[in-house]
Amino acid sequence: MPNCMGYIVKCSKCGKESWDNISWKCECGAPFNIVLEEKFSIDLIDKKNYSIWRYKKFYPYIRDSMVTLGEGFTPIIKFENNLWFKLDFLMPTGSYKDRGSSTLISGITSNLKGIRYVSEDSSGNAGASIAAYCAKAGLKAKIFVPENASGPKLFQIKKYGAEVYTVKGRREDVSAAAQNARDSIYVGHSWHPYFKDGIRTLAYEIAEQMDWKTFDNILLPVSAGTLLLGVILGFNHLLDSGIIDKMPKIIACQTSQVSPLYHKMKGSRYVQPEKILSVADALITTNPPLLEEMYNMMKKIDGDAEIVDENEIIKAHNSLAKKGVYVEPSSAVAYAVYLKLLKEKKLSERESVLIILTGSGLKSMI
Ligand SMILES: [Zn+2]
Numbered sequence: 078m079p080n081c082m083g084y085i086v087k088c089s090k091c092g093k094e095s096w097d098n099i100s101w102k103c104e105c106g107a108p109f110n111i112v113l114e115e116k117f118s119i120d121l122i123d124k125k126n127y128s129i130w131r132y133k134k135f136y137p138y139i140r141d142s143m144v145t146l147g148e149g150f151t152p153i154i155k156f157e158n159n160l161w162f163k164l165d166f167l168m169p170t171g172s173y174k175d176r177g178s179s180t181l182i183s184g185i186t187s188n189l190k191g192i193r194y195v196s197e198d199s200s201g202n203a204g205a206s207i208a209a210y211c212a213k214a215g216l217k218a219k220i221f222v223p224e225n226a227s228g229p230k231l232f233q234i235k236k237y238g239a240e241v242y243t244v245k246g247r248r249e250d251v252s253a254a255a256q257n258a259r260d261s262i263y264v265g266h267s268w269h270p271y272f273k274d275g276i277r278t279l280a281y282e283i284a285e286q287m288d289w290k291t292f293d294n295i296l297l298p299v300s301a302g303t304l305l306l307g308v309i310l311g312f313n314h315l316l317d318s319g320i321i322d323k324m325p326k327i328i329a330c331q332t333s334q335v336s337p338l339y340h341k342m343k344g345s346r347y348v349q350p351e352k353i354l355s356v357a358d359a360l361i362t363t364n365p366p367l368l369e370e371m372y373n374m375m376k377k378i379d380g381d382a383e384i385v386d387e388n389e390i391i392k393a394h395n396s397l398a399k400k401g402v403y404v405e406p407s408s409a410v411a412y413a414v415y416l417k418l419l420k421e422k423k424l425s426e427r428e429s430v431l432i433i434l435t436g437s438g439l440k441s442m443i
Contacts, residue, residue: 083137085112086270089370098138098185101268108367109270110310111138117318122285129176129278135314136180138271140187144214148175149278153286153431156402160415161292161431163283166404170233171437173279174206174266177303180275181264182210193217195264198255200248200361201230202436203266208239221255223248223361229440248361267301267366276307277314283431284315291325293428296411298435299329299338299382300360302367308433309374325431327380329371330414332357332390337365339382341372356443357390359407359436385413392416394443403438 086095090107103109113135121134129149133139146169156162165173185192196219197207204220211218218239222231226243235241242258244251256263266272284291291312299305308327315321331339334355340347349363365371375382385393393413394406411432418424 083113083115085114086110086138087112098271099262101263101265101270108268108370110370111270111274113137113314117281117314117320119289119320129179129275129282132278132281135277135281136184136274138187139180139183142183142187143179144182144186144210145179146170146175146209146213148179150282153283156400158426159429161429162402163279163431163433165279166408166434166437170202170206170209171440172202172206173276173304173433173435174203175210176278177266177272177275177307178203178206178210181266181269181271182207182214182216184271185262185264186214186216192262194219194258194261196221196255196258196261197264197266198222198244198251199234199266200226200251200359201234202359202440204239205230205233205237205440207264207266208234208237211239212237219255219258219261221251221258223251228442233440249364266303267362273303273307273367274310276304277311279304279433280308280311280315284312284321289320291321291323292431294326294328294424294430295433296328296330296415296430297433298357298360298407298410299331299371300335300362300407301365302338302362302371304433304435305329305338305371306367306374309378309380313378324378327375327378328414328418329375329380329382330411331382331384332360332410333384333386335360335363336382336384337363337368338371338375339384341368342375342380342382355387355390356394356406357410358441359405360410383414383418385410385417389413389417391443398438402434404434405436405438405441406443408435 088103168175198221394409
C-alpha cells in the first residue's frame with residue numbers, strides 16, 4: 078500500500094499491516110497501532126474548533142463524517158502548589174473515553190458503510206461512551222458487561238439504547254462473548270487501534286494549553302492501558318515533530334489488587350485476587366492484552382509505576398471532594414499515588430505534576 082494515506086495500521090509485534098479498518102487484532106495475536114507519517118504542526122490546528130477535532134489533520138483515516146458530541150478541550154486547573162489537574166471527566170458521557178469513542182466510531186463509519194451492529198465489552202465507562210457515540214451515529218451497540226456491573230454506568234449504557242448482555246465469569250470471558258457476538262463488528266476499546274489513537278488528543282491538548290511546555294510528571298490511572306499508551310503516543314508525536322523538547326515522566330497508577338503493569342515493571346510476580354473488591358471499579362483489567370506494549374513503551378520512555386491500597390484511595394477520594402473536585406474513586410487513585418510519592422519524598426513539591434482526572438463522581442455510588 079502506498080504511503081500517500083499519511084498513516085499505516087501496523088501490528089505492534091510482527092509489523093504486519095492492516096487496511097480493512099475493522100481488524101482489531103493481528104493474525105499473530107498482537108494489537109495493531111496507527112503509525113503516523115506526518116509530523117505535528119501547530120499551523121494545522123483548527124483553532125476555531127474547541128473539541129478534539131481541532132486536531133483533525135492528524136487523523137488521516139477519518140474523512141469528513143466525524144461522529145462527535147463535542148468531546149475534548151477540557152480545562153486544566155492549578156489545584157495547589159505545583160499540582161495541576163486535567164479535568165477529563167468533563168466530557169459528554171462523563172469520562173475521558175469519549176476521545177477514543179469519537180475517533181473509533183468516526184473511523185469505522187467513514188470508511189465502511191453498511192455496518193449495523195457493533196459489540197464492545199466493558200465494565201462501565203467505555204460501554205457508556207461507545208453506546209453514546211453509536212446512538213449518535215445511528216448504529217446499534219451490543220455491550221457485554223460482567224455480572225457484577227451495576228449502578229449509574231449500567232443505567233447510562235441502557236439509556237443510550239444499547240443492548241446489554243451480562244456475562245458470568247472472569248473479565249476475559251466478557252471479552253470473548255463480545256468478540257463472538259453474532260452479526261456484529263467487534264470494536265473492543267482495549268483492542269481496536271482507532272480507540273487508543275483518539276487518546277493522542279489528550280497529549281496535544283495538555284501541551285497546547287500549557288503553551289507547548291510539558292509538566293515534569295504526569296500521573297494517570299492504568300487498567301486496560303489505552304489511556305497510558307494514547308498519552309505516550311501523543312507526546313512522542315510532539316517530541317518527534319520538535320514541538321516539545323522533553324517527554325514528561327509518566328507514572329502509571331494502579332490499585333494493589335489490580336496491578337499487572339506495576340509488578341511487571343518492578344520485576345515481581347503479580348498474583349491476582351480471587352475476587353476484586355476495590356472501590357476503584359473502573360480499574361479491573363487483571364490480564365490486559367496491551368500489557369506487553371505498555372511495558373515496552375514505559376521502559377523506552379523511562380516511565381514509572383506505583384500502587385495504592387483501598388484506604389489510600391478512599392482517603393484521596395474524600396480529600397478531593399472536600400476541596401470541590403468530585404471524581405469517581407478510580408480517578409482518585411492517581412491523586413492517592415501523588416500523596417504517597419510526596420510523603421515518601423519520591424516527588425518534590427518543586428516538580429510540576431499533572432494528574433489526569435478521568436471519570437465523574439456522578440457515575441459512582443460510593
Ligand atoms: Zn502481528
